[in-house]
Amino acid sequence: MSSPGDLPDAELVPKKRWRIPWIWVVPALAVLIGIWLAVQTVLQKGPVVTITFKTGEGLEAGKTKIKFKDVDIGIVKSVALSKDYTRVVATAELTRDAANMLVDDTRFWVVRPRVAGGSVSGISTLLSGAYIGMDIGRHKNVQRDYVGLETPPVFASDVPGRRFVLRSPDLGSIDVGAPVYFRRLQVGQVTSFELDKDGSGVTLNVFINSPYDRYVNADSRFWQASGLDVTLSTEGLKVNTQSLVSMLIGGLAFETPAVSLSWAQAPADTSFTLFQTRSEALRVQERIVEHYVFNFTGSVRGLSIGAPVEFRGIPIGEVSAINTRFDPATGRISIPVEVKLYPERFTSRFASGPKGGRMVSDPKALADMLVAHGLRAQLRTGSLLTGQLYVALEFFPTAKKATVDWSRTPPELPTTPSGLDSLQDSINRIMTRIDKLPIEQLTASAQQTLDNTSRLMQNLNTEVVPQAATTLMAARAALDAAHSTLLPGSGLQQDTTEAIRELTRTAASFRSLADYLQEHPEALLRGKPEDKK
Structure with a gap:
């Protein structure tokens, strides 16, 4: 058994750091790049809008582009039906730069081949396919849901000019895009029209391009320039039209009277x-x-509404209404014609007064005075070709006395029958007199006269005519005898010549005797003395 001193000394070993294996470097970089791309995609992603159309014609998800001034700014992502299946909803994504364009009056429409207002548009889409056009609005309120236009706008929002509103009883031949003329120059277009809510007329919106919009003021007059304006006057036949385009597709024109050219420009709308x-x-x-x-x-x-009311050839008013009236007291039906008279044309001035006369302070008194002097209304023919009538105010001194009926509203002025009515009344009176004649007795007398005449002619044919023929034959024979007697060389002619000679000799003897008696007047008493031997 070993002792503690035999054990080796402990060594301090530092802790090893955690190291990423090289094999994980590439996936990590890929993840970082993916995150960076995702962030960039989110940051650069443009706004998404929905555009509602009536139909999906020309719309394809992933293909139909959105353009502004022919520059791609977005693409349609999806096309689907609305919840009520009445419209088509196109969801489109626009570029980030287009975010400021999306305000509440921005407009979208499908660009496809169209023919309208005398112009052809969208021809390029025949090859490239339809796309959605866009026009920037001027408002500031941000919007993401839009209702697409069914027809392209006539003008872009950035085109200088002004819009005006026209009111008419009917549309005529006007369509969106129809031209507007000023002194035969095309200066604008019709942008839209709609029927009034009460159905009484049509409201049109027109746009006049700058700088021609400065010629529109409060006194400017607009009219329909479609077709031909034909006028027949003492100067001949006049034909007026703006252009061939206006004749084919319709158009409008405006003009400002010379007296109001200096007026201020009319504001927009x-x-x-x-x-x-x-x-x-x-x-x-x-x-x-x-x-x-x-x-x-x-x-x-x-007689029609709008027909003129004239005083000695000067228009002083026009017909405004034509009605019928039944009088239960007399059982007759008359035709009351309402008219508008313009006193400034039918002047209320007398010949006397300072510097050309004075205005009449009481128009009723003037009307009563004129009617008392024979002023009457009469229907006259304005054109033998069309048979149009007009109302003429004229003085008829022999007309029956009448007064103005001020108790009616409007007041009633007296009338007189027209020339044709007077002729018809005369014919009716003549026919009435003819009806009163004893036609049967006159017919019997005429028949008896015809019988007597027939008998007289028969007697002439049987008695007088043969005697007249015999007399004519005797007269002819006498004329032939006289003719043969008077021919040269006839016995009568020779005897006449000899008698004339004898008369000549006798006249010579009388002349000699007259000369002798003039020289020897005593021979009348004593006789002619004998000649001395």
Whole structure:
């Protein structure tokens, strides 16, 4: 047994450090790179938006791109139906740089081949396929869910110009993208239209490009420039149109009257009335309008709403309504025609007064005075070709006395029958007189007269005519005898010549006797003395 001193001394051995085996270095690096890539992917991942469309035409998950100004900024990740199966929801991922573009008035639409407003768009998609177009909004509110447009917007939000609102009773031939003209230059487009909620008309939105939008002020007039505007006047036939495009696809035009060119520019979204024709748009806007009624008893066929009311050829108003009225007291039906009169055209001035006259302070008194002097309303033919009628205000001194019925609303002015109505009344009176004639007695008398005439003609044929023929034959024989007697060389002709010669000799003897008696007047008493031997 050994002793403790025989045991070896203990040695202090340091603890070995833990070392990673070289074999684990590569997996560790791979994990680190993966984490770094994941972080980068998360940091660089763009926003995700949902866009709802009516149909999924042209949309494919993983293929359909989103473009802004023809630059790819996103791609559609999935396409699915909405929960109620009425729409298609496209989920798209955009680039990180596009995050600031997603505001509440940003617009999305599917770009595919289209023909609208006289233009063709999206032709390139025939080869590359459809894609989703994008237009940046101007608002600041962030949004991620959008409703896609069914048609592309006419203009981008960054195009300078202003939008205006037009109100019209109907749309006519206007479509989205239809051009807007100013002095025959295309300066804008129709961006949208919709039917009014009450169904009374149509509201159109137009965009006028800069710098032409500065020519629109509060007095500008818009009208439909579709088709041809044909005017027939004393100067001949005039045909006015904006362009061939407006004739084919429709269009609008506007103009500002010369008297208001210096007015301030109209602000954006100003509302205007859309007129049907240029002449109607540029017509003077009346400040004072008075309403009256003309009650006609005859036919108003050919008279339409908007027909002019004229005083000696000057338009002073227009027809606003045509109705019917039944009078239970008389049992008659009349046609009340409501009109709008413009007093500023039918001036209320007298010839006397300082510097051209004075305004009448009492229009009712003036109307009563004019009616008392024979002012009446009469229907007249404005065009023999179309048969259109108009209302003429004229003085008829021989018309029956009448007054203005101020108790009605609107007041009623007296009327007089038209020329055709007067002619028809005259014809009716003549026919009434003819009906009162004893036609049967006149017919019997006429028949008796015809019988007497027939008998007279028969007597002439049987008695007078043969005698007349015999007389004519005797007269012819006498004329033939006279003709043969007067021929040269006939006995009568020779005897006549000899008689004329004898008369000549006799006349010579009388001349000699007259000369002798003139020289020897005593021979009448004593006789002719004998000749001395």
